[in-house]
Amino acid sequence: MATLTATPKRVARRLLASSFVTALATPHGVDRYLELVNPAWSVDDVRARVTDVRHLTDDTVTLTLRPNGNWRGFRAGQFVRFGVEIDGARRTRCFSPASSACRRDGRIEITAKVNPAGEVTRYLKEHARPGLVVTMSQAEGEFALPAERPQRLLLISGGSGITPVMSMLRTLCDEGHTGEVTFLHYNQTADQAPYQEELAALRSNRNVRVLRVYTEAGDGELSGRFSREHLLAAEPRYATAETYLCGPPSLTCAVEDLYRAQGVEERLHTERFTLAAPAAPASPAASGQLSFARSGAVAANDGRSLLEQAEAAGLTPEYGCRMGICFTCTTPKRSGAVRNLLTGELSDEPDEDIQLCVNAPCGDVTLDI
Numbered sequence: 001m002a003t004l005t006a007t008p009k010r011v012a013r014r015l016l017a018s019s020f021v022t023a024l025a026t027p028h029g030v031d032r033y034l035e036l037v038n039p040a041w042s043v044d045d046v047r048a049r050v051t052d053v054r055h056l057t058d059d060t061v062t063l064t065l066r067p068n069g070n071w072r073g074f075r076a077g078q079f080v081r082f083g084v085e086i087d088g089a090r091r092t093r094c095f096s097p098a099s100s101a102c103r104r105d106g107r108i109e110i111t112a113k114v115n116p117a118g119e120v121t122r123y124l125k126e127h128a129r130p131g132l133v134v135t136m137s138q139a140e141g142e143f144a145l146p147a148e149r150p151q152r153l154l155l156i157s158g159g160s161g162i163t164p165v166m167s168m169l170r171t172l173c174d175e176g177h178t179g180e181v182t183f184l185h186y187n188q189t190a191d192q193a194p195y196q197e198e199l200a201a202l203r204s205n206r207n208v209r210v211l212r213v214y215t216e217a218g219d220g221e222l223s224g225r226f227s228r229e230h231l232l233a234a235e236p237r238y239a240t241a242e243t244y245l246c247g248p249p250s251l252t253c254a255v256e257d258l259y260r261a262q263g264v265e266e267r268l269h270t271e272r273f274t275l276a277a278p279a280a281p282a283s284p285a286a287s288g289q290l291s292f293a294r295s296g297a298v299a300a301n302d303g304r305s306l307l308e309q310a311e312a313a314g315l316t317p318e319y320g321c322r323m324g325i326c327f328t329c330t331t332p333k334r335s336g337a338v339r340n341l342l343t344g345e346l347s348d349e350p351d352e353d354i355q356l357c358v359n360a361p362c363g364d365v366t367l368d369i
């Protein structure tokens with residue numbers, strides 16, 4: 001495997017980014033030639049090589065990644081858009097690194113929960129091996145530990161939502177943070193919950209409390225579903241703690257309702273991996289026709305998002321988060337009006353870029369797919 005040490009790497013990157021080399025590489029681009037030597041090399045893009053694959057539970061896969069020199073690091077809690085080639089097509093999904101943001105070797109770790117109906121997580125579970133090269137965006141998102149670490153923190157997660165708060169906990173421990181940190185994690189069963197041994201070991205930090213709750217099977221410190229009693233048992237002074245929450249809609253909604261009822265919602269910071277409900281259900285009141293100009297497909301508008309209607313018409317547009325945050329599904333709209341399902345905003349400009357996952361047609365719409 002070709003490798004370069006730090007200083008020659010910087011010089012090589014400057015040289016490769018020069019207009020002279022760019023002109024020489026036209027029309028293919030410099031990256032096309034670099035990839036022939038090492039698929040993880042790129043002038044501007046972040047790429048990462050998988051260095052380790054672990055299966056902490058039956059339905060998860062944990063990858064350790066070594067990003068190339070274009071990676072600028074992340075704040076604990078943020079996510080990356082992660083791309084992997086499957087059957088010749090690049091598929092992009094969001095993943096929140098679970099590793100410490102100050103890990104000495106610069107590597108990051110992602111843990112993906114396998115969705116049995118999903119494309120990328122199933123592929124990673126079955127096929128990811130050390131040596132696989134993937135693409136990544138720079139880290140994104142506002143769900144992150146603030147630069148000034150709060151003196152009292154409550155981290156609440158459920159299921160796969162453990163990843164961003166695990167990163168926060170690991171980062172705080174690596175930094176030697178002395179404030180109080182409570183980690184409250186929900187899972188259906190103990191054997192489905194990753195990071196159990198590490199969480200048990202982190203309890204030896206005097207300022208860290210770990211409470212695990214298994215809603216179906218397993219001995220945790222608490223039992224049942226999230227409630228005010230759980231909150232009081234975990235952190236009686238939650239009203240003065242900064243709370244970071246990530247999990248399935250049933251958990252995030254329950255915590256949000258309780259914080260709102262107590263008037264302390266400004267203390268709560270929430271990350272979501274999916275929308276609580278479909279962006280828009282099919283509706284008999286929807287009208288007009290959806291035309292896909294490049295493929296020639298047409299469909300009667302049924303009111304759902306453009307992404308769902310395109311998929312129902314047999315098309316396979318690229319998407320990432322399916323909830324409006326990653327912009328992977330952004331597509332040119334040639335004509336017609338669409339309504340943003342999150343904001344209600346109407347938009348009828350011709351030839352504009354729109355996100356397929358959170359826009360629905362209002363009448364006739366033509367898309368450039």
Ligand SMILES: Cc1cc2nc3c(=O)[nH]c(=O)nc-3n(C[C@H](O)[C@H](O)[C@H](O)COP(=O)(O)OP(=O)(O)OC[C@H]3O[C@@H](n4cnc5c(N)ncnc54)[C@H](O)[C@@H]3O)c2cc1C
Pocket residue numbers: 079093094095096097110111112113114115117118119120121122160163164272273274308311312320321322323325
């Ligand atoms: C900010 C953020 C951070 C995240 N971090 C993590 C993380 O750390 N760990 C983790 O496990 N997950 C994380 N996720 C979720 C992750 O991005 C993926 O959505 C999830 O892993 C499923 O991906 P998949 O490719 O396996 O499933 P997909 O192939 O995307 O399928 C997911 C669902 O989409 C629907 N769908 C897919 N294709 C179609 C179709 N053709 N027609 C109709 N419906 C369809 C189905 O309901 C399916 O069950 C995060 C998401 C976000 C937004």
